[in-house]
Amino acid sequence: MSEIKSKIPQGALADKWTTYKSTQNLVNPANKRKLDIIVIGTGLAGASAAASLGELGFNVKIFCYQDSPRRAHSIAAQGGINAAKNYQNDGDSVYRLFYDTIKGGDYRAREANVHRLAEVSNAIIDQCVAQGVPFAREYGGLLDNRSFGGAQVSRTFYARGQTGQQLLLGAYRALNRQINAGTVEMHNRDEMLELVIVDGKARGIISRNLITGEIEKHFGHAVVLASGGYGNVFYLSTNAMGSNTSAAWQVYKKGAYFGNPCFTQIHPTCIPVHGDYQSKLTLMSESLRNDGRIWVPKKKEDAEAIRKGLLKPTAIKEEDRDYYLERRYPAFGNLVPRDVASRAAKERCDAGFGVGSTGLAVYLDFATSINRLGKKVIEERYGNLFQMYEKIVDENPYETPMMIYPAVHYTMGGIWVDYELQTSIPGLFAIGEANFSDHGANRLGASALMQGLGDGYFVLPYTIQNYLSADIRTPRISTDSPAFSEAEKSAKDRIQKLMSIRGKHSVDSFHKRLGKIMWDKVGMARTKQSCTEAVAEIKVLREEFWKDVRVTGTPDELNPELEKALRVADFIELGELMARDALHREESCGGHFREEFQTEEGEALRNDGDFMYVAAWEYKGENQEPVLNKEVLEYENIKVAQRNYK
Ligand SMILES: Cc1cc2nc3c(=O)[nH]c(=O)nc-3n(C[C@H](O)[C@H](O)[C@H](O)COP(=O)(O)OP(=O)(O)OC[C@H]3O[C@@H](n4cnc5c(N)ncnc54)[C@H](O)[C@@H]3O)c2cc1C
Numbered sequence: 110m111s112e113i114k115s116k117i118p119q120g121a122l123a124d125k126w127t128t129y130k131s132t133q134n135l136v137n138p139a140n141k142r143k144l145d146i147i148v149i150g151t152g153l154a155g156a157s158a159a160a161s162l163g164e165l166g167f168n169v170k171i172f173c174y175q176d177s178p179r180r181a182h183s184i185a186a187q188g189g190i191n192a193a194k195n196y197q198n199d200g201d202s203v204y205r206l207f208y209d210t211i212k213g214g215d216y217r218a219r220e221a222n223v224h225r226l227a228e229v230s231n232a233i234i235d236q237c238v239a240q241g242v243p244f245a246r247e248y249g250g251l252l253d254n255r256s257f258g259g260a261q262v263s264r265t266f267y268a269r270g271q272t273g274q275q276l277l278l279g280a281y282r283a284l285n286r287q288i289n290a291g292t293v294e295m296h297n298r299d300e301m302l303e304l305v306i307v308d309g310k311a312r313g314i315i316s317r318n319l320i321t322g323e324i325e326k327h328f329g330h331a332v333v334l335a336s337g338g339y340g341n342v343f344y345l346s347t348n349a350m351g352s353n354t355s356a357a358w359q360v361y362k363k364g365a366y367f368g369n370p371c372f373t374q375i376h377p378t379c380i381p382v383h384g385d386y387q388s389k390l391t392l393m394s395e396s397l398r399n400d401g402r403i404w405v406p407k408k409k410e411d412a413e414a415i416r417k418g419l420l421k422p423t424a425i426k427e428e429d430r431d432y433y434l435e436r437r438y439p440a441f442g443n444l445v446p447r448d449v450a451s452r453a454a455k456e457r458c459d460a461g462f463g464v465g466s467t468g469l470a471v472y473l474d475f476a477t478s479i480n481r482l483g484k485k486v487i488e489e490r491y492g493n494l495f496q497m498y499e500k501i502v503d504e505n506p507y508e509t510p511m512m513i514y515p516a517v518h519y520t521m522g523g524i525w526v527d528y529e530l531q532t533s534i535p536g537l538f539a540i541g542e543a544n545f546s547d548h549g550a551n552r553l554g555a556s557a558l559m560q561g562l563g564d565g566y567f568v569l570p571y572t573i574q575n576y577l578s579a580d581i582r583t584p585r586i587s588t589d590s591p592a593f594s595e596a597e598k599s600a601k602d603r604i605q606k607l608m609s610i611r612g613k614h615s616v617d618s619f620h621k622r623l624g625k626i627m628w629d630k631v632g633m634a635r636t637k638q639s640c641t642e643a644v645a646e647i648k649v650l651r652e653e654f655w656k657d658v659r660v661t662g663t664p665d666e667l668n669p670e671l672e673k674a675l676r677v678a679d680f681i682e683l684g685e686l687m688a689r690d691a692l693h694r695e696e697s698c699g700g701h702f703r704e705e706f707q708t709e710e711g712e713a714l715r716n717d718g719d720f721m722y723v724a725a726w727e728y729k730g731e732n733q734e735p736v737l738n739k740e741v742l743e744y745e746n747i748k749v750a751q752r753n754y755k
Pocket residue numbers: 149150151152153154155172173174175178180181182183184185186187188189190272273299300301302335336337338347348349352353355356392518519540541542543554555556557558559561
């Protein structure tokens with residue numbers, strides 16, 4: 110087991126970040142110009158980091174696999190971004206945002222990081238407003254807020270149902286300014302395949318030009334991973350189809366620890382799965398839970414009649430409806446955190462009260478709010494989401510309740526980082542959803558955008574300097590040096606191996622099979638048995654993949670099948686690690702629900718005595734068991750308790 114150094118600064122919680130910033134080492138302007146930084150990813154995390162580092166004067170190279178930085182998956186974010194501005198005067202504060210986030214994460218996040226996140230949250234809003242992000246405003250002109258799960262205040266800033274898009278346009282503008290100024294070099298359609306390590310430090314990457322297939326070598330004094338989350342390991346998820354784990358998985362295989370890989374977020378309000386040939390799930394934003402009420406029929410016979418198409422939901426009388434979240438959690442009602450809401454939906458459907466043709470759906474009903482506020486107000490708040498729902502389901506949600514069911518949405522796990530957002534490989538940093546970060550075992554809604562932009566605009570630009578200040582005498586390393594050649598050969602060999610299999614089954618068929626194992630055995634509910642089976646089944650799948658996958662085309666051209674094959678190969682290996690992690694964690698916490706560990710009321714039952722730690726997995730080589738390192742979590746400012754939303 111290796112020692113874990115989380116580098117949390119000494120001192121009072123509220124002073125740690127200020128003290129760090131005042132005492133860290135800086136790089137002077139003349140030296141910044143001599144230092145190169147590689148950023149992988151142009152989502153909110155990567156774009157904000159690259160723009161900030163460019164503005165500071167570093168030389169930045171930034172990569173994405175899309176045809177434009179502004180197509181990063183962040184663009185899909187709908188509901189909003191949290192900040193502790195307390196504009197509503199409803200009792201919010203930095204401490205309350207910090208507290209809600211730690212509690213929401215079921216006490217599995219690092220106090221110091223989360224407090225820092227809450228501290229920088231307000232600056233993010235100021236920054237975005239200055240960039241012209243069109244946040245919703247109230248009649249008087251002030252920025253408007255709405256509520257998200259796990260909070261009793263309204264602290265979520267939003268731009269209709271397109272918050273991610275508007276924030277990304279802001280970050281993209283800042284990035285473009287730097288591209289124009291020559292401090293940032295943009296590499297679209299260029300996918301990182303390997304990390305290059307020289308003398309124990311991250312010094313560059315090997316990438317593939319997705320248009321020509323050319324393998325490229327790039328040097329950087331430091332490398333920043335902002336490559337997003339890995340929810341697509343489940344095949345069906347709300348993530349963009351391209352979202353993948355490969356950058357994170359490849360650095361794990363080079364020595365970066367993987368933190369809490371099994372912590373996955375299943376979002377309660379998604380459009381239910383409707384067939385075997387579906388490849389994507391659609392989120393209905395959590396913001397809808399501000400005005401939508403969740404229910405199922407109280408009587409099984411009503412539920413059955415609805416499933417058979419004999420009864421319409423609007424025909425169910427008020428007294429025959431079970432608003433089960435309001436019943437079980439009166440204090441938070443429909444705005445309980447996502448893990449709690451998802452499990453409650455599953456519980457009702459498993460008990461036979463589910464609706465829709467499959468019985469795996471519950472209602473999200475706006476009738477009460479439309480009566481109270483009028484259709485126009487609801488339309489103003491959620492118009493584009495209602496339109497999206499109607500396009501997909503062909504039902505008008507103003508007239509009949511939406512049907513929703515939980516789906517994979519976000520990964521709290523990711524590359525382990527210390528307080529400085531540095532991984533266990535010196536010079537390699539990870540930000541945004543790619544790191545294991547601040548959300549513990551369950552992320553609160555509207556906190557991912559906050560974290561991605563917080564990391565990129567306000568944290569990394571400081572902490573990376575502390576590292577680079579010791580590197581100012583390091584000259585640029587030639588990409589003809591042996592470390593680059595070795596990494597290049599390894600990437601080329603992997604591609605060659607995949608192309609030469611010429612098997613019988615498509616890449617997608619393997620991905621789909623992996624997704625089924627993951628959802629059935631490492632999904633919303635897990636057991637010792639299911640996780641053990643998953644490890645064994647994924648091993649078999651992996652062997653089959655490498656014997657029987659068929660990758661069409663050639664490597665020297667635009668080849669989406671090859672891109673997918675490289676990604677699915679990594680998903681398969683990650684899936685196994687997730688199952689192992691879920692197997693070893695003999696407790697339930699947040700999104701990790703082991704059926705053996707629950708309270709009498711069916712709530713997650715933590716085991717703080719044995720599992721109050723971050724599981725930081727260390728790669729030990731092919732077919733070797735990974736090593737579990739533990740970062741023990743210490744709570745000095747928050748009283749750890751059983752989560753209660755009643
Ligand atoms: C439908 C949906 C709605 C959401 N709504 C909200 C919300 O309202 N509020 C909220 O807080 N959160 C929301 N989230 C979560 C949030 O959107 C994401 O967590 C966040 O945007 C991730 O940002 P990121 O910058 O870390 O990564 P991403 O935006 O995923 O960007 C990843 C970048 O990395 C690049 N990349 C990846 N691998 C490579 C590689 N190997 N080589 C080169 N480039 C690579 C990609 O090209 C891309 O540019 C939502 C998520 C979904 C799925």
